[in-house]
Amino acid sequence: EEWSDTLWANLNIDQLTNGIEGFIKKLRRFDKEIKAMPVFKVLDEKMKQFKESVPLIADLKNDALRERHWTKLMQLTKQTFDMNPETFTLRNLFAMGLHQYADIIGDIVTSASKELSIEKGIAEVRETWNQLTFTLHKYMKGTQDR
Numbered sequence: 001e002e003w004s005d006t007l008w009a010n011l012n013i014d015q016l017t018n019g020i021e022g023f024i025k026k027l028r029r030f031d032k033e034i035k036a037m038p039v040f041k042v043l044d045e046k047m048k049q050f051k052e053s054v055p056l057i058a059d060l061k062n063d064a065l066r067e068r069h070w071t072k073l074m075q076l077t078k079q080t081f082d083m084n085p086e087t088f089t090l091r092n093l094f095a096m097g098l099h100q101y102a103d104i105i106g107d108i109v110t111s112a113s114k115e116l117s118i119e120k121g122i123a124e125v126r127e128t129w130n131q132l133t134f135t136l137h138k139y140m141k142g143t144q145d146r
Contacts, residue, residue: 009085064116
């Protein structure tokens, strides 16, 4: 519940992963009688599902994702959402059922990562060329300027 209300902008994947793993470990320590209860089985299943969704959340948290990638995700999944950093929470993400689109998300994130790599390469080339200066000399062939 606490994680659900975390703003997307403030979400820390490592804390999320460690938190869910710690919670699952605590569940495993309960007595057999408690583990046999239907409520325990439901909670255990929910925790497993949440743990399985963490890699998807990590993909969506990738720094390479730009607005154009989120737009593409909305088009392909037919989901609409407002990525306002002041209001978008993990709960909003879960409500969209994006786990159904893990392959689409994976493709978009892969493309975004490759695009970011290309953008960085272009920026390096641009910076290198911006630091270079060329001296131009007249070219003379015989007595003619060329």
